[in-house]
Amino acid sequence: MIGDFSRYATIIPEEHQPALQRNLTRIPDFSWLLSEPHPSLERLQGDLIKKFPTVFLDDSATPRSRDFTVMLLNNTCDLPDERLDFVTAAPVVDFQKYLEFERPRRTAESLRAYADSIRRNDKTELLYLPKFDEFENGALVLLHMVCSVSARVYKRALTAQKRIASFTQTGFYFSLIKLTTHIARAEATEVVRS
Amino acid sequence: MTPTIQAIAVPVLLNLAYVQPMTLDSSTAMSIVMKGCESRPTAMFNAQRPNSATLALDWLEFGTAALPNAQPLTAEERASINDFFWSQFQ
Numbered sequence: 001m002i003g004d005f006s007r008y009a010t011i012i013p014e015e016h017q018p019a020l021q022r023n024l025t026r027i028p029d030f031s032w033l034l035s036e037p038h039p040s041l042e043r044l045q046g047d048l049i050k051k052f053p054t055v056f057l058d059d060s061a062t063p064r065s066r067d068f069t070v071m072l073l074n075n076t077c078d079l080p081d082e083r084l085d086f087v088t089a090a091p092v093v094d095f096q097k098y099l100e101f102e103r104p105r106r107t108a109e110s111l112r113a114y115a116d117s118i119r120r121n122d123k124t125e126l127l128y129l130p131k132f133d134e135f136e137n138g139a140l141v142l143l144h145m146v147c148s149v150s151a152r153v154y155k156r157a158l159t160a161q162k163r164i165a166s167f168t169q170t171g172f173y174f175s176l177i178k179l180t181t182h183i184a185r186a187e188a189t190e191v192v193r194s
Numbered sequence: 195m196t197p198t199i200q201a202i203a204v205p206v207l208l209n210l211a212y213v214q215p216m217t218l219d220s221s222t223a224m225s226i227v228m229k230g231c232e233s234r235p236t237a238m239f240n241a242q243r244p245n246s247a248t249l250a251l252d253w254l255e256f257g258t259a260a261l262p263n264a265q266p267l268t269a270e271e272r273a274s275i276n277d278f279f280w281s282q283f284q
Contacts, residue, residue, distance in 0.1 A: 093278065
C-alpha cells in the first residue's frame with residue numbers, strides 16, 4: 001500500500017489526498033467509486049451511459065452492434081461540442097452474470113479466487129464497479145473492448161437522460177490509475193526500440 | 195526576430211497555444227459543459243511541471259503502489275471474458 005502520499009502531490013491535489021488514501025485502504029470495498037450523475041456538470045470523463053450503441057469487429061471482421069451500458073473514456077476537456085466528433089466508449093457487463101458464465105469452467109475455489117481478484121481490481125483489462133443502476137452485484141468495464149461512436153449519438157443519449165452514474169472525485173483518480181495500468185505500464189526490458 | 199523579442203514572444207505564444215482559461219458554458223442552470231480546458235496534461239491538477247513525461251511516470255508509480263498485485267488476464271481468463279462478451283450478441 002502507499003506509504004508517503006506526499007510523493008504524489010503533483011498528480012493528486014493535497015486537499016484530495018486524505019480521502020483518496022482512506023478509500024484506497026478500503027479495497028476491495030469500492031462503494032466510494034461512483035455517485036449519481038453529476039448534478040450540474042453534464043459531461044465528465046468516466047460517465048456511465050445506458051443503452052448506448054456500440055460496434056465491434058469479430059474474427060471475420062464482421063461488425064457486431066449492440067446497445068451496452070458504456071463508460072466514456074474521453075477526457076472531460078475533450079467533451080464540449082467544439083472538441084468532439086467521436087467518443088470512445090468501453091462496454092460494461094454484469095459481474096454476476098459473468099461469474100455464472102464462468103462457473104462451469106472452474107472449481108468453486110478457483111471461481112472464488114478469480115472473483116476476488118476481479119473485485120480487488122487486480123485484472124488490468126477489467127475495471128470492477130460496485131453496485132449501480134441495474135447491476136445489483138457490480139459490473140465490469142471491459143477496457144480492452146473499446147469502440148468509437150459518433151458524438152451525435154452521445155449528445156442524443158444525454159438528451160434522453162441515459163446518463164446513470166458519474167465517478168466521485170476519488171473514484172475518478174482510481175479510474176485514471178486503472179487506465180494507466182492497462183495502457184501505459186512499463187514495457188518489458190526485452191523491448192528495444194530503434 | 196531579435197533574440198530579445200524572441201525571448202519574450204516565444205513563451206507568450208506557447209502560453210497562448212497551450213494554456214486556455216477554463217470556462218463554463220451553461221445553457222441551463224443544471225446543464226454545464228466544461229469549455230476551453232488547458233490542453234496540457236498538467237492542467238487537471240494545476241501543477242507546474244518541468245515536463246509531462248515525469249507526470250506520466252508519477253501516475254505509473256502511483257498506480258503500481260495502489261494496485262501492487264495488478265496483472266493482465268491470463269490466456270484462459272481472456273478467452274472466458276471474450277466468450278462472455280460475444281455471448282451478449284446472441
